[in-house]
Amino acid sequence: MSKFWSPIVSRLTPYTPGEQPKINNLIKLNTNENPYGPSPLAIAAIQREAADTLRLYPNPDSEPLKLAIAAQNAEYGVTPAHIFVGNGSDEVLAHAFQALLQHDEPILYPDITYSFYPTYSRLYQVAYKTIPLSDDFMIEVDDYLEAGKNGGIIFPNPNAPTGCLLPLSEVERLVAAQPDSVVIVDEAYIDFGGDSAIPLVSRYPNLLVVQTLSKSRSLAGLRVGFAVGHPDLIAALERVKNSFNSYPLDRLAIAGATAAMQDQAHFDRTRLAVMNTRTGLVTGLNALGFEVLPSAANFVFARHPHHDAAILSAGLRADGVIVRHFTNERIAQFLRITVGSDSDCHALLTALPKHLL
Ligand code: PMP
Numbered sequence: 126m127s128k129f130w131s132p133i134v135s136r137l138t139p140y141t142p143g144e145q146p147k148i149n150n151l152i153k154l155n156t157n158e159n160p161y162g163p164s165p166l167a168i169a170a171i172q173r174e175a176a177d178t179l180r181l182y183p184n185p186d187s188e189p190l191k192l193a194i195a196a197q198n199a200e201y202g203v204t205p206a207h208i209f210v211g212n213g214s215d216e217v218l219a220h221a222f223q224a225l226l227q228h229d230e231p232i233l234y235p236d237i238t239y240s241f242y243p244t245y246s247r248l249y250q251v252a253y254k255t256i257p258l259s260d261d262f263m264i265e266v267d268d269y270l271e272a273g274k275n276g277g278i279i280f281p282n283p284n285a286p287t288g289c290l291l292p293l294s295e296v297e298r299l300v301a302a303q304p305d306s307v308v309i310v311d312e313a314y315i316d317f318g319g320d321s322a323i324p325l326v327s328r329y330p331n332l333l334v335v336q337t338l339s340k341s342r343s344l345a346g347l348r349v350g351f352a353v354g355h356p357d358l359i360a361a362l363e364r365v366k367n368s369f370n371s372y373p374l375d376r377l378a379i380a381g382a383t384a385a386m387q388d389q390a391h392f393d394r395t396r397l398a399v400m401n402t403r404t405g406l407v408t409g410l411n412a413l414g415f416e417v418l419p420s421a422a423n424f425v426f427a428r429h430p431h432h433d434a435a436i437l438s439a440g441l442r443a444d445g446v447i448v449r450h451f452t453n454e455r456i457a458q459f460l461r462i463t464v465g466s467d468s469d470c471h472a473l474l475t476a477l478p479k480h481l482l
Contacts, residue, residue: 133250140244143449152469155447157314157424159343160466161395164388167344167381174380183376190379193386194351202327206356209363210382212373214313214337214350215241217362220369221279221333221352222249224361225307228276235264237456239285239311252276262287262418262426266299278303281311283319286451286461288420293320300329307358309333314422316341316396317403317464323353330355340423341396342385349374349382399423403464409474410462413481428458432481440480446473 126135143156191205211217222245226232234242236255246253254275256268264280278299283290300308300322310322312334322334333354339345352362366373374382385392407417407425415427428434438450438460449461462473 133248137247138244140241144447146447150445152446152465152472154463154465154469154473155449155461156345157340157422157463158345159340159395159399159423160469161343161398163343163347163381164385164391166388166391167342167385170384171347171377171381174376178376181376183372183374183379185371187374187379189383190349190351190374190386193383194353197386198323198353201324203323203353207326207353207359209352209354209359209366210374211350211352211366212378213339213348214311214335216348216373217335217350217352218242218279218309218311219245219248220362220365221309221335222246222251224365225309225333225358226251226277226279230274230276232277232279233269233272233275234279235284237262237284237287237453239281239313242279258284258287263289264291264295266291266295266302269299270302275303275306277307277309279309279311281313282322283314283317283421285313285422286424286449286456286459287418287426288314288422288424289418290319290421293322293325296322297325297329300325300332304329304331307331307333309335311335313337314340314424316392317400317423318421326353326355330357333358338382338385341392341399342382343395344381344385347378347381349378399464402467402470405467406462406464406470406474409470413474413477424461424463426456426459426461428460429481434458434460437477437480441473441476444476446476448473 187210190210191208194208195203195205231252231254233254233256236257256272259265264284269278296310308331312321315321326332333352335352337350403420410417410427415429417425417427434450438448441448
């Protein structure tokens with residue numbers, strides 16, 4: 126810290142990302158990456174783009190990508206005017222905090238949730254109030270309805286790091302009951318077993334749905350995310366974006382993401398593979414005595430009644446398997462384990478027993 130730092134930056138606790146280890150032979154089950162890799166059509170599109178056009182600035186509106194997302198959601202009345210794209214959904218969320226959540230009343234989000242929300246709240250000086258999850262780690266819509274006036278609501282669905290899903294009917298109940306609040310549903314993990322709220326967008330002008338290509342499209346390294354909402358919400362995001370960086374997506378990202386959105390077969394094949402592996406992983410963890418929260422994500426959240434999660438995490442690491450452990454008191458007994466390939470999950474289940482003696 127130095128005297129040149131602004132007061133906001135001095136008070137900021139930055140988000141701590143999951144570890145990206147330098148050693149390659151580790152089994153990495155800590156940051157919810159997809160083991161199957163992106164669509165080959167996306168890689169080919171990136172190669173073509175790299176060969177031909179990097180001399181030129183990209184399309185400032187990422188138009189080909191917006192058209193591909195709109196085409197996929199055309200039956201719900203989604204057009205390019207309903208879509209915002211950014212450099213990962215983290216950037217989309219950052220713009221949403223600035224563009225849509227800076228009001229007098231505090232915004233609401235769960236107490237156990239994606240830890241970028243408190244970081245963005247502090248960075249953009251957005252007051253917030255956390256709403257505790259229920260005893261079984263679920264989001265309870267009634268608790269939000271009873272919390273009084275608010276400056277907006279944001280939550281991941283499925284929630285992170287629990288993986289638990291709020292049914293679409295409950296999402297709709299919340300959005301419908303709060304017409305004066307923007308409700309942002311962060312669907313980073315929705316493709317692994319949940320129903321997206323995108324079909325609701327045409328009926329609720331207060332709903333913004335945020336998705337990413339990092340997980341179900343296996344493009345975490347390309348950094349592409351998007352939001353779908355009423356054109357008035359999208360216009361606010363575009364205004365912030367254009368005041369910040371009018372070219373957030375580069376040519377490679379636009380080309381790769383567009384091709385990835387169009388490859389439905391690869392998308393369905395790989396997300397089903399992740400869901401199948403998840404079933405086996407949960408069975409294996411249960412057999413070892415773990416309690417696993419119901420997951421609709423590409424990770425599971427598991428605790429053992431007799432073993433300390435921090436010690437288990439360190440023991441696994443010594444065996445070359447990295448999982449995520451959070452120090453937040455309410456969830457300190459849990460491990461968050463990414464659903465990797467079958468062989469990754471087998472390695473985890475083989476490494477665990479000796480730490481449970
Ligand atoms: N939302 C949630 C709930 C997440 O867990 C993540 C991944 N860390 C993101 C958003 C951001 O993903 P990305 O920036 O890679 O799109």
